[in-house]
Amino acid sequence: MSLHPLTALTAACCAAVVTTAAASWQLSVAVALAAALLAARAGVAARVLAAAGVILAPLFLSLLVLHGLFFLEGHTVLAQWGPARVTAEGLGFALELGTRTAACVLLLLLFSFTVSVPDLVTALAARRIPPQLSFVLASTLILVPAMAGRLEKIRQAQEARGLVVGRGPLSRLAAARLQAVPLVLGLVEDAGLRAQALDARGFGLPGPRTSYRQLQDPPAQRIFRAAALLLAAAAVVLRLMTAWPTAVPS
Amino acid sequence: MADGGALVSAASASARIRSFSFHGDAAAALRDIRISFLPGTLTAVLGGSGSGKSTLGKLLAGWLRPGHSGVMRGSLALGAERLDFDGGSGDPRINPAVWSARVGYVPQDAAAIISTVRSNVAEELAFGLENRGVPRPEMIRQVARVAEQTGLSGLTERDPAELSGGELRRLAVACAVIAGPEVLVLDEPMASLDAAGASGLRNLVAGLLDAGTAVVVLSQRADVLARSAGRWIILDGGTAVADGSPADLQEGAALRDAGVVQEGGAAGMPGTLPAPPALPAVLELRGIGFGYGAGTPRGGAGPGPAGDPARAAVLRDLDLTLRAGEIVAITGPNGAGKSTLLRHANGLLRPQTGDVVVAGTNIAGVPAGRIAARVGVLFQQPRDQLFERTVLREVSFGLRRLAGAGAGDRAQEALAAVGLAGAAQAHPAELPSSQQRLLALATVLARRPAVIALDEPTVGLDRPGLERLQHAVTGAAARGAGVVMVTHDLAYARANAHRVLALDGGNLREL
């Protein structure tokens, strides 16, 4: 059975919301592991984990330094060097936040690396989401790899004109400027032509649209989506009720 | 000027353009043009680079809109409806979605009409229908009909980004045709199409004419398609300088003065050039072997689109010797590896086996930017090579380091060699495409390299452009530079090179 893109999106977002509301590192770790496992089953584990690693590694390090050494609110001091104190509370705080972010990042990456963009665009169109949104989404995702190729071509063309990129930051900055100008110019010019083409093909028309591509949306998935949304809403309400600030601090 | 009445009521479309200028431009891009198209007729609008062909085509088709894109004085008419413009704020505003459905336009760069957000050819075709809210059953019927008509039936499931040049051009035409236009404007439809692509397109045009569509072809070459037109309009400097049947205009001065390339006629001197004196070699390729894929030394060159080309070797044990003062042309079918070969000359690609020797020195390990002092390369996309604010700055870039105090003179000299001395203060991006290519050539010439490598230098050049190119190339060779060019234009190669080689199966052979 194939998953409707909105079902996958709802599942990922609701799981992220529930994890955030639950505020339990055990649950966060479990969710993160589950997401990694699903990624492995979908055959995208390597890409998801690599992307997550790039995002999370600096964040983890930063959290560890910040809360591991400088957590003023901590009482249980484990070690101390001058102004820096390692506290149990600080380490716990870093762990809670680190795992929570990791779980949410993995869930959303799992969604974006498994979803079929054309299906997502079709699904959004059927939900009366402005077509401009899906256009920008799809167009950008296509432009990213194309851009890398274009930048490489510009670099080659400029090297052939005798542009030598030196080692120093200033030299690299100058090279970046020289590459950026034809890149931006070319893209802005192409965009102008593309706008004319899209307008000619009726993209600017306000009226209702139809869709050539069709998606299966089985009733079971609709029910699942409604249930997931209810669950997430319940989790949020519960958290808000238990933690509502009783008094505004003076 | 007489007003009204001149518009032929039977015409599908007509235009009377007193002037049209882009916002921010002092000069008018078009002026004094009267034009009308009858159903089922083929009209060719011929003119050199920068003559205003594309501007005219886009204006007719609602891609450029009076008021929105520029200031227009004159009138545009579709069927019985006529819109008058006087450049003021009270002018009618064209609805592009409705106008373009009746006058279709296929741009020179066919990829520009593709929405890029649809995953296969059928969905791409349906894009325009979806936006107009056409019910799905009707949409499926129309997509099938137009795919059949344009020869795309077997390709409906393909990703538009992976089509060949000819297929992409047909898809672009299909995207315009599916709206059922009364007039279809094709901008340089034959450019860079191989023989099969060209004949496919001509059949398509014939079918459209039979169905009663008025077809307008914009071209800077009097090619097969243009010669089959019933009527020619010659544009020069944004205005119509001649209007009549091809037979009347074919031999006239207007065609030549407008810079239109006469196809079939020799683009240069007949016969190959006399052999140059035997001077020492400036570029030697010795036993070059190269293939894309696992063993590519530049493999880490960034996260390009996934999927390496076939691992098969592109070049196999290839030898080439280029002597000073010699012009060598290399031809071969698309995908034979011509551009790959050229990129070895200046170190942008490194051979997996064999050596590249420039002026007696093996260039292995020398950065490409340093090799550029002795080897200049002109790429297919001149725009990628240009990055400065003015033409003069562009040519002067990095020249002082190379030529010291003589840099200014060299820059002027190079500009004069390609005929751009008068445009020194223009913005490179605002030059017509033909002149952009010549400017890129000037940046190479100004450095006076020992080896000049040209990648498809003739594509997109109009007649004056071709003459300047030929002049600059022979001039450089006379000065002692070795010139190697790859081109698919065998006639040009034969007329302008000392030797013509064919790249075939990874190897060069004399033709």
Add this chain to the structure above:
Amino acid sequence: MSQQPLTLPAADTRAGAPRRRRLLEIAGAAAIAATNVFLVLNQPADIANGPASFSALVALGGFLLGAVLLLAAVLPVLPTSTLVLMPVAIVLNVVLGQLMGSTGLPFYLDAIGTVLIAVLAGPAAGAATGVLGSIVWSFFNPTVLPFAAGAALIGFLAGLAARAGLFRRFYFAPVAGFLTGVLAGVVSAPIAAFVFGGTAGLGTGAIVSAFRAMGDTLLAAITKQALISDPMDKAIVFTIAALLAYALPRRTTFQFAFVRRFRVLAGKVPADPAA
């Protein structure tokens, strides 16, 4: 199909639509502002008792709601010529950001495209680009999604600066960027503090640590860090965007009605197209 009129009506006749859009815009801005005030007033004094899950939910919900409302107000009325620039701007944010990253300089410069659009097409387009850019970028890096409101603010303020003529002089652009950075820092600090509990970079993390060591609350420390980094970064971003805008040929920049109408760029006075 040929029954449709070839021309557009002289003026926008849909009288109800602008008011609805205006309401959406105000609601979106109010949601962002209210969330910010609420978070600052109710910042948990007791983060030792566990991560600020409550504040995280409020921050995420409030800021995302505001961003989506703004998008819903602006997106349907943007002309196609602006819309097609957005993918370019979003990719520029990314690619130029990475290009700068390879130079090893300590700036992120991930708003250049947003500011460029704002300069060419105005505040509404800038704000929409900020939000859409965050949504699209979150496909690769979900941690940027919560900062959508801040990105919208940057685009909006850059557009206002362009309209006011601050891009006509080179020394005004960085000043406008600096001020934008101050506001952007204030808006994004609660997100960093409550959703992520810190900053993503080691350098910025060290600055936050220093303020924490001096006894600041987490939010105060991150806000102070943001007030050091963001204005500097945005001053550079505005300058680069101005350089790019001036490098574009005149015919290209003049295609944008916003540039023509407000004389956004110096030395580019509309020529008189006399016949």
